Amino acid sequence: MDRDTLVIGAGSSGLAAAKNLGLAGFEVDVVERADDLGGNWNFAAETSRVYGSTHMISSKPFTQYPDFPMPDRAPDYLHHTDVLAYLRRYADHFGVSDRIAFATSVEQLRPLGEARDSGWEVALTGRDGEETRHYRRVVIANGHNWSPKLPSYPGQDDFTGEIIHSADYKSAEQLAGKRVVVVGAGNTGCDIAVEGALRADATYHSTRRGYWYAPKYALGRPADQVSDLIFTLGLPLRATQWLFEQTAKLVVGRYERFGLPTPDHHFLETHPIVNQTLLYHIGHGEIAPVPDIARFDGEVVEFTDGTRVAADLVVFATGYLIRFPFLDDDALPWQDGRPQLYRNILHPHRDDLAVIGLIQPDSGQFCLVHWQTVLLARYLQLVRDNPAAAAVWRQRAADRLDERSQGGLALIDSTRHLIEVEHLDYIQDLAADIAALDALLHDEATRHEVVA
Amino acid sequence: MTWPVRRRPRGTRIRRGPVGAARRPYEPVLRRRDWTLPPPASRHRELISALPDEPVEGRPPLLFVHGAAMGAWAWERWLPQAAEAGWAAHAVSLRGHAKSDAPSPLARTPLRYYEHDVLQAITELPSPPVLIGHSLGGLVVQHVLERYRAAPAGVLVGPVPPAHGLEVLGGLVRHDPAALAAALAGREPRPRAELLVGRDTDHAIAQGWADRMGRESSVAATQALAPRRPRDIRAPLLVIGGGDDRVVPPHAVSRTARTYGVRAHLFRGLGHLLMLEEDGDGALRFMLRWLEDTLHATGRLRASAPSN
Ligand SMILES: Cc1cc2nc3c(=O)[nH]c(=O)nc-3n(C[C@H](O)[C@H](O)[C@H](O)COP(=O)(O)OP(=O)(O)OC[C@H]3O[C@@H](n4cnc5c(N)ncnc54)[C@H](O)[C@@H]3O)c2cc1C
Numbered sequence: 001m002d003r004d005t006l007v008i009g010a011g012s013s014g015l016a017a018a019k020n021l022g023l024a025g026f027e028v029d030v031v032e033r034a035d036d037l038g039g040n041w042n043f044a045a046e047t048s049r050v051y052g053s054t055h056m057i058s059s060k061p062f063t064q065y066p067d068f069p070m071p072d073r074a075p076d077y078l079h080h081t082d083v084l085a086y087l088r089r090y091a092d093h094f095g096v097s098d099r100i101a102f103a104t105s106v107e108q109l110r111p112l113g114e115a116r117d118s119g120w121e122v123a124l125t126g127r128d129g130e131e132t133r134h135y136r137r138v139v140i141a142n143g144h145n146w147s148p149k150l151p152s153y154p155g156q157d158d159f160t161g162e163i164i165h166s167a168d169y170k171s172a173e174q175l176a177g178k179r180v181v182v183v184g185a186g187n188t189g190c191d192i193a194v195e196g197a198l199r200a201d202a203t204y205h206s207t208r209r210g211y212w213y214a215p216k217y218a219l220g221r222p223a224d225q226v227s228d229l230i231f232t233l234g235l236p237l238r239a240t241q242w243l244f245e246q247t248a249k250l251v252v253g254r255y256e257r258f259g260l261p262t263p264d265h266h267f268l269e270t271h272p273i274v275n276q277t278l279l280y281h282i283g284h285g286e287i288a289p290v291p292d293i294a295r296f297d298g299e300v301v302e303f304t305d306g307t308r309v310a311a312d313l314v315v316f317a318t319g320y321l322i323r324f325p326f327l328d329d330d331a332l333p334w335q336d337g338r339p340q341l342y343r344n345i346l347h348p349h350r351d352d353l354a355v356i357g358l359i360q361p362d363s364g365q366f367c368l369v370h371w372q373t374v375l376l377a378r379y380l381q382l383v384r385d386n387p388a389a390a391a392v393w394r395q396r397a398a399d400r401l402d403e404r405s406q407g408g409l410a411l412i413d414s415t416r417h418l419i420e421v422e423h424l425d426y427i428q429d430l431a432a433d434i435a436a437l438d439a440l441l442h443d444e445a446t447r448h449e450v451v452a
Numbered sequence: 453m454t455w456p457v458r459r460r461p462r463g464t465r466i467r468r469g470p471v472g473a474a475r476r477p478y479e480p481v482l483r484r485r486d487w488t489l490p491p492p493a494s495r496h497r498e499l500i501s502a503l504p505d506e507p508v509e510g511r512p513p514l515l516f517v518h519g520a521a522m523g524a525w526a527w528e529r530w531l532p533q534a535a536e537a538g539w540a541a542h543a544v545s546l547r548g549h550a551k552s553d554a555p556s557p558l559a560r561t562p563l564r565y566y567e568h569d570v571l572q573a574i575t576e577l578p579s580p581p582v583l584i585g586h587s588l589g590g591l592v593v594q595h596v597l598e599r600y601r602a603a604p605a606g607v608l609v610g611p612v613p614p615a616h617g618l619e620v621l622g623g624l625v626r627h628d629p630a631a632l633a634a635a636l637a638g639r640e641p642r643p644r645a646e647l648l649v650g651r652d653t654d655h656a657i658a659q660g661w662a663d664r665m666g667r668e669s670s671v672a673a674t675q676a677l678a679p680r681r682p683r684d685i686r687a688p689l690l691v692i693g694g695g696d697d698r699v700v701p702p703h704a705v706s707r708t709a710r711t712y713g714v715r716a717h718l719f720r721g722l723g724h725l726l727m728l729e730e731d732g733d734g735a736l737r738f739m740l741r742w743l744e745d746t747l748h749a750t751g752r753l754r755a756s757a758p759s760n
Contacts, residue, residue: 023602061490066483067600069571072493093579094602229488371481431481442684 003029006122006135008326010100011039012087012366013357014141016065017373019094021139024377029135030096031124033105037091039143041083047146049188049320050080052171053195056364057187057274059222062423063364065090066371076222103127106326109138116351117383137352139376140324144358144419147321151183155296159314166192166317175200178312181301183293185211186416189317190275197286204301204309205278208292209412210261212248216276223274224363231424237408241267258282259289265412271420272362319416322358338418342397343405343429345372351383351390360416363423371430378437389440397433405429480598480683491568492555498545499573500524502535512604512752513577516543517570519587519610520673521641521665523550526586530727530736537740542581544573546592549666559638561669563676566592571600580604582743583687586727587700588612588668591676594685603687604752607739610693610700610724611708614682619704621677627698638670649723650696652731661728682711688746689714692735694722 005021007014010032018028034045042048055077056063064070068090074082091097104126112118112134120138124131148165156163164174166188172195180200182193185207196203218226230240244267256262258279281287291304302308322338324331332339332355333348339355340348347353354376357369382390407422514534518526524543534541546566548554554561570592574581580602585593590611597606612620624632631643642665645658693705695718702718709716719726719735726732746752 019602061487066486067571067602068575069568071575072497072572073495089575093575093577095579225488225490228484232484232488367487427482428478431478434481435478438684 002119002134002136003027004135005029005137005139006031006106006120006133007139007141008106009039009141009143009357010034010037010091010096010102011141011143011357012041013143013369013373014039014139015087015091015096016366016369017139017141017356017376018096018099019090020370020373020377021380022094022096022099024381026377026380028099030100031104031106031126032100032102035102037097037100037102038084038087040145041080041087043080043084047143049145049167051166051169051188051191053191054080056080056083057216058364059224061225062228062367065366068093077216101126109327109331111331111350116349118350119352135352137354137380139354139356140327141356142324144322144360145320147323148316149319149321149415150316151293151318153293153295158298159296159301160299161312161314163314163316166315167320169315169317172199175203175313177201179310180204181206181290181293181309181311181314182317183314184317184319185273186271186317186319187273187275189315190273190278192315192317193287194275194277194281197281197284202309203281203287204290204311205282205287206290206293206303207261209265210255210263211270211273212245212263212267213252213255213278214248214272214274215251216274218247228363228424238266244268252279261291265410268362268407268409268422269411270414271360271416322418336418337415340401342401343372343375343403343426343433344419344421345376346379346397348398348401351380358419359426360418360420361423361426362420368421368423368426368430371427371434375430375433375437378434378441382437382441386440393437393440403429483599486564486568491565494547494553494555494569494572496551496553497547497569497572498524498551499542499576500527500531501540501542502531503540504535504538506538507540508538511539512579512747513540513542513581515570515573515577515581515583516541517583517585517589517593518543518545518549519585519589519612520635520676521549521668522586523552523666525550525664526725527727529732533733533736534740537737539740539743542573542577544570546570546589548669558667558669560671563592563595563672566672567595567599570596574600582607584609584739586610587724588672588676591617594682597685597687597689598683601686604750605690605743605746606685606687607690607692607743608708609727609735610697610705611691612676612700613704613708614711615680616704616707617677617679619707620700623698623701623704635668635673636670638667640667641665647698647723648725649729650694650721650726650731652721653723653729658725661725685712688750690739690742690746691716692726692739693718694724694726694732695720696722697724697726699724 004027007018007030010030018030022028036042040048059076060070070086104124107125108123110121112121119136122133122135148167175196176199178200179202180196181204182189183206193205215223290307294302294304299310300308301311344358345354356372361368405421405426407425411417516527523545527543531541545552546569548558582605583593583603584607586609590608594614597603628644628647631641635641643662645655645662649658689712691709706716722729722732726735
């Protein structure tokens with residue numbers, strides 16, 4: 001017997017998908033490999049990539065689901081345990097928890113045909129062993145922050161110290177008393193460098209280029225709220241960037257003074273690095289900034305400027321790969337290292353497969369993911385209720401497949417920006433689509449016009 | 453063929469209108485003000501509850517929202533009766549009202565802070581509640597229903613209209629200009645008792661309710677009167693009012709109902725505070741029966757599927 005809709009993953013994206021598709025009248029099953037919901041925020045899970053001290057880097061208002069605010073009593077930036085509690089209440093409140101099969105993973109997805117609505121054969125492994133089911137449609141929400149991306153340098157295999165990826169970094173204990181090299185200036189890399197400053201014997205922070213480091217607070221308020229306020233002032237992009245850069249100069253001065261390279265790009269042109277304490281610890285001599293690694297040599301790590309330091313531990317905070325291990329490569333339209341989906345959600349050739357959460361926003365996720373799932377639900381409703389109108393809308397979408405909602409920013413070319421979206425640009429694109437789909441869904445006149 | 457696909461012209465960049473600029477179809481999604489200038493968090497929010505001895509399986513909770521200058525106490529007559537009829541009934545006090553604290557000056561509190569308070573109360577409930585709002589709270593509930601689409605139903609009791617708030621102004625100017633002026637100035641309105649209740653309710657008792665009223669935000673009161681285009685509400689709606697209501701007169705209640713494509717139910721002899729009046733118990737019974745029927749009809753009473 002055919003089942004209706006399968007959502008893969010009970011992280012923040014899968015939960016929103018299950019809830020909003022359920023509200024739109026679809027029968028949703030959720031499968032989750034771990035024993036609990038929460039995905040990345042479920043610290044106990046094998047694929048969780050948060051560490052003991054992780055707090056959110058985006059503040060509550062834009063991060064939260066718009067119809068389920070984070071509690072007033074929670075601080076501006078939630079600790080990961082509070083995020084998990086929040087996700088649990090969301091799932092319980094909207095009745096999603098009852099629909100999740102835990103300790104169940106999708107091993108393989110096979111299309112049941114070439115048509116847009118053929119459906120999928122799903123091979124599952126659960127508590128009761130293996131099982132194969134047919135679903136009318138599948139929504140993938142397996143996350144993109146779990147499969148480590150590891151660089152390789154000459155001599156790496158013969159390095160006498162230990163090398164780990166930040167995926168395996170769970171607590172500052174791992175750094176205690178060691179000489180540590182942290183590689184990568186993402187938010188995780190900066191957090192680990194700061195923990196090194198407090199716990200390690202010596203901390204070297206290796207970054208490939210100069211970055212802009214944004215504070216968590218500005219003018220006494222969470223900085224992301226202030227920057228969104230500046231965005232809504234209606235200034236041209238360059239003027240906004242200039243404003244941010246001048247503010248950075250006023251607050252920290254020139255990065256060169258700290259031994260950091262000058263940023264080689266304008267503000268906003270990389271995924272934001274939000275860290276208030278990194279420069280503080282550099283200024284206190286507790287973190288030594290160093291450039292890219294050149295090679296390993298026994299117990300020594302050599303950097304591109306010729307600096308050589310002996311190290312006990314190297315932490316590669318070098319990011320994660322986009323992976324769908326249960327899907328054949330040709331099932332998604334891969335292009336330049338990312339699946340080319342409409343608004344990072346809809347498959348151009350199929351209505352029975354969609355991906356939710358495949359974005360890296362320069363702000364909070366849950367809000368954007370909520371609207372992603374609303375868009376998906378509206379589109380699927382239109383396909384169900386008015387296929388002709390859906391076909392016309394789809395044609396328009398196909399013409400815009402290359403739109404990436406990056407706010408006109410010239411993001412520096414890096415795998416880290418494959419699925420980067422500028423949150424204000426992206427939410428407006430989603431909003432425009434949702435309004436258009438709503439109009440089609442509610443417009444009886446166009447229905448007859450199209451059908452006729 | 454004109455096609456209602458709104459698209460952003462290619463190449464336009466981050467659209468930065470004035471904060472919260474209403475591009476109507478987009479604003480429910482964007483809600484810019486709420487991320488850039490979020491409502492200040494409150495430290496204490498009053499929620500009073502009456503729970504049934506024997507809960508009826510699968511019934512959603514009820515969340516009552518009071519009107520201007522009142523508090524959760526406005527529902528003290530209805531809550532126990534609803535619980536007795538088998539409904540988990542809760543009433544929230546908006547910030548700065550009754551026992552809820554005011555994290556910022558009450559006089560300058562906009563309506564969206566009240567919406568936030570209702571959403572905060574909603575997140576504390578085990579499943580999506582039926583939202584019931586009286587007067588100004590009825591307007592707040594309309595706003596919340598626009599963005600909280602999981603609500604199984606909504607009930608508006610003598611609601612401030614979604615768009616034509618000025619119709620309320622006329623009656624107040626005629627019947628009790630002093631109370632109106634006080635409310636708009638952020639002082640305690642101290643309305644005259646006969647403004648608030650129907651002809652059968654003892655004015656001395658009504659005076660007690662009037663005296664219990666606190667202050668209201670002048671910003672919220674002004675916003676409530678200002679014209680605004682109502683948006684789509686997905687939840688089934690019931691609109692009820694008092695036939696003798698002098699604050700939100702029957703014609704304004706009917707117009708609100710028409711706005712949402714439903715018929716208003718007006719109860720003869722009842723005034724604006726019908727939920728406190730003795731004869732208002734009939735309105736509660738009517739509402740609970742309507743809820744029961746509506747939730748059955750929309751399949752929302754099934755215990756297993758609160759999300760559908
Ligand atoms: C250190 C760190 C800090 C972060 N800080 C923030 C922040 O401040 N704000 C913010 O918005 N975001 C932040 N993020 C991003 C974070 O990833 C998102 O908030 C969010 O958790 C992504 O949710 P998701 O549901 O898309 O993916 P995940 O949370 O990864 O969930 C995917 C789920 O799918 C399950 N799954 C995968 N494959 C299968 C399968 N084959 N079968 C069954 N189940 C499967 C997994 O077990 C997992 O539970 C941070 C990430 C990291 C690593």
